[in-house]
Amino acid sequence: MRIIRSLSVAAIATLLLASCGATKNTTATVTKEIQIITATDSLVAKKSEMTEAEIQAWPHTDVFTDSIPGMSIDKAYNFVKDKQPTTVVVAVIDSGIDVEHEDLQGVIWFNEDEIANNGKDDDNNGYVDDVNGWNFLGGEKGQANPEQLELTRIVKKLTPKFEGKSEESIAEEDKADFELYTKLKKIIDDKKTSATSITTRYTMIKEMVQKANDTIVKLLAGKEMNLDNVNALNLEDQTLMQGKITVMRIIESGASVEDALNDIQGGIDYYNNQLKANYNVDFDGRLAGDNPYDITDTNYGNPYVIGSKDDEIHGTHVTGIIAAVRNNGVGMNGVTNHVKIMALRAVPDGDEYDKDVALAIRYAVDNGAKVVNMSFGKGHSPNAEWVYDAIKYAADHDVLLVHAAGNDGSDFDTEDNFPNDSKDKVTEFVDNVITVGAMTRHLDENIVASFSNYGKKNVDIFAPGLEIYSTFPKNEYESIQGTSMAAPEVAGVAALVRAYYPNLSASQVKHILMDSGIEFPREVVKPAKGGQTPQKVNFTELSVSGRVLNAYNALLLAEKMSKK
Secondary structure, three states: OOEEOOOOHHHHHHHHHOOOOOOHHHHHHHHHHHOOOOOOOOOOOOOOOOOHHHHHOHHHOOHHHHOOOOOOHHHHHHHOOOOOOOOEEEEEEEOOOOOOOHHHOOOEOOOOOOOOOOOOOOOOOOOOOOOOEEEOOEEOOEEOOEOOOHHHHHHHHHHHHHOOOOHHHOOHHHHHHHHHHHHHHHHHHHHHHHHHHHHHHHHHHHHHHHHHHHHHHHHHOOOOOOHHHHHOOOOOOHHHHHHHHHHHHHHHOOOOHHHHHHHHHHHHHHHHHHHHHHOOOOOOOOOOOOOOOOOOOOOOOEOOOOOOHHHOHHHHHHHHHHHOOOOOOOOOOOOOOOEEEEEEEOOOEOOOOHHHHHHHHHHHHHOOOOEEEEOOOEOOOOOHHHHHHHHHHHHHOOOEEEEEOOOOOOEOOOOOOEOOOEOOOOEEOOOOEEEEEEEOOOOOOOOEOOOOOEOOOOOOEEEEOOOEEEEEOOOEEEEEOOHHHHHHHHHHHHHHHHHHOOOOOHHHHHHHHHHOOEEOOOEEEOOOOOOOOOOEEEHHHHOOOOEEOOHHHHHHHHHHHOOO
């Protein structure tokens, strides 16, 4: 079924009645019938300061009782307290997941048809010992982590053909490729120059702070390192004085010098990795032993879904948002525990390969997932058709795909971002993908996260994505941000709906989430790319639904829809 986003309601209704099931028009109609409260016109932002614990739990709050635009999770559970849910398998296509984490015990998917560590494909699904999922990045040589960006791979592929050539010497049929090569090569050169400069600057700052800190500790002679004591020190050396000022600012911020030095080193490592791998055309991080440009070469990877545990922050954090064990007195609460998380490692520190994404989606579908979280994306996709085919495969098998919109502050309607459900940014070729932007806890003009991508035609809904507290590897917990955090909030609520109302289709669940969201028809600050001046726009112009996710309303609407 093909849906044109700009069609009138009547035209949509005609299409949907001719198709296989109820969709957006039906959910919108039922929303009006049962009078779900979605308006926030009379609400004002929370005035008092929030405690650390309140901030950590803000995504689960209720906008009407707390004046914080959370998802009304407790209210949702109260609504279904007398109902018996089914268990929903949610696949997380991401970096590795620490499946041994204390707050993820009991929620990790286990392939009951596979015998662990016997070296056999017991269930004949093509994957040996895949008891928790599959690692498409691993191989006999180890666990891949850093990788090139897709634009770097494209330049690497085109370099033998175009390096050193002038535009005048290029044949007409090659000019499009030459233009792409020239454009991407300049981006790489600029990024490398910037990364080198930043790395040098960060290294100097670290050395300055370290030297100043060592001197200050020595001069304090056992006294407490607080603002007054440090300020009282007389340092004549100019470099040490600059370091002293920096140390004082660190203390004022509430952090320790050790934490600050670790953060600076993290920045150095980040930009060094860009130089070493992301933008290095000579780098090859592929350890799986396959040909990543041959979709038929499927005998690769391994079952070790954790990957390199120290590095698998992203996938572990995403998983906790969805499914960290609720009310166990440990860590934090995920959206739902009526799930089993299928771990699919396909996203390196760099850009994912189209082949890995396509095969991961197919694995999820073939092995029982009903919701798939995809907190990743890139600007170029040379084998996009492989992924499109996999998305269509998921649609044909009633699997909902939840995709993060991205963190560039860009208009998704005009800039390329893969994977997606529209090849022309206008027409959806499936109706089982929901794309998610990130919002903040602020019920005011700053409700949209400043980094979030948006799009009136190509971003479906917004969900909490700033200051999101969740699981980190090795039984740790941290707050980070991104549309990568917003997508699993939606995936969790989608799984909650499918757990209590399993008769609803993926398409119905998508539109239930969109049509039951909280409205915020006010002027807000529109995200802006680096260097651009932020503008204000009505929140309804930033997504298809013009709404933010609400679990309670979604269950109310699902209850009615399930009886239609």
